[in-house]
Amino acid sequence: MEFALPATMTQPEQNDWSKGTKFRRFCFPLIGCSLEDEMRSICFALALSTAAVPASAAPPSAGSPTNPLWSQQKIRNYLPDMTWPEVADLLTRTDMVIIPVAALEQHALHGPIGTDFYNAVEQAKLVAQRTDVLVAPILLPGNSPYHMDFPGTITLKAETIQQVYFEAVQSLLHHGFRRFLLLNGHGGNAATTRFIVDRINQETAGIAVELGDAAAPYMKRTPDMKGPGGFDRHAGTPETSNSLYYTPNLVQLDKARAAKITLPTHMADMLPEVVAGNDTAETVFLAEGLKARETGKRTSTREMSDTGTWGEVDPKLSTLKRGRAQAEAAIAADVAFIEAWKKLRPLSPKQ
Secondary structure, three states: OEOOOOHHHOOOOOOHHHHOOOOOOOOOOOOOOOOOOHHHHHHHHOEOOOOOOOOOOOOOOOOOOOOOOOOOOOOOOEHHHOOHHHHHHHOOOOOEEEEEEOOEOOEOEOEOOOHHHHHHHHHHHHHHOOEOOEEOOOEOOEOOHHHOOOOOOEEOOHHHHHHHHHHHHHHHHHHOOOEEEEEEOOHHHHHHHHHHHHHHHHHOOOEEEEHHHHHHHHOOOOHHHOOOOOOEOOOOHHHHHHHHHHOHHHOOHHHOOOOOEOOOHHHHHHHHHHHOOOHHHHHHHHHHOOOOHHHOOOOOHHHHEOOOOOEOOOHHHOOHHHHHHHHHHHHHHHHHHHHHHHHHOOOOOOO
């Protein structure tokens, strides 16, 4: 079944996120975990949980002794906001879960370090307003070793990431969820995300897909999604435009500027072919680009960019119009895939 967006979200100029302030933040209490090994202790200390606001709660009056920074509204089908009876009720309608796979890394002079987390989670939440599916964020950080020269970046080993997500899926399986859609919000997590999907399919009763791959056939490109062209990747105009839609009050576009890019000579020679759309050139370019300083490839972000943007296009050319078009196309494609899967395999009556 497809659901219409609430009236306040109909054809939004930007995500409702803008009603908060820059200080809007989630609460991240430590999730209980076994101390049997160091990895689990570290990972679950970074795991995400968010306090919920009761649906019936009235806004506090001026001078009310409540948290002055709290501005989040309760979001339907968003696990951190839900009570256990609400999760039980959702299980009568769906066995599907979207799990954003995120990162906590620098996004140049203008983008928040939480960009990959925020954008993936906001996309998932908007999908869950149109079709019944649980949204379960697990971790903020991902695999970002090549950004570590910029203060604030947190990186985890791929082995750590996959183990935490796999164990989280085991918990959700215990509660009755069976279908998992991993929504990767960070390119550096791509291989790890696909490995998690394979582990779920090979080792559990669950069924998993990488949502970006699964929804790709339903993606409809529009003229509004077209950008300025050129070498334009990490923290560039595509990503920044998305953020202008999903989390507009966190983007400081006035601080953005074109990066000074310094590529290894052989990669600089290859770049025109990459920009021209040569698939082979792009494949080998990305295989070597954005790798940790310790590899000796001289392709960590700080070694190639003075701002953290990996691209030659000025991020100031990012637009809300483009971000909205990109976001709406991705959300519509996600919903279309989920609805198609529901028709192919309806929810078991036992659930």
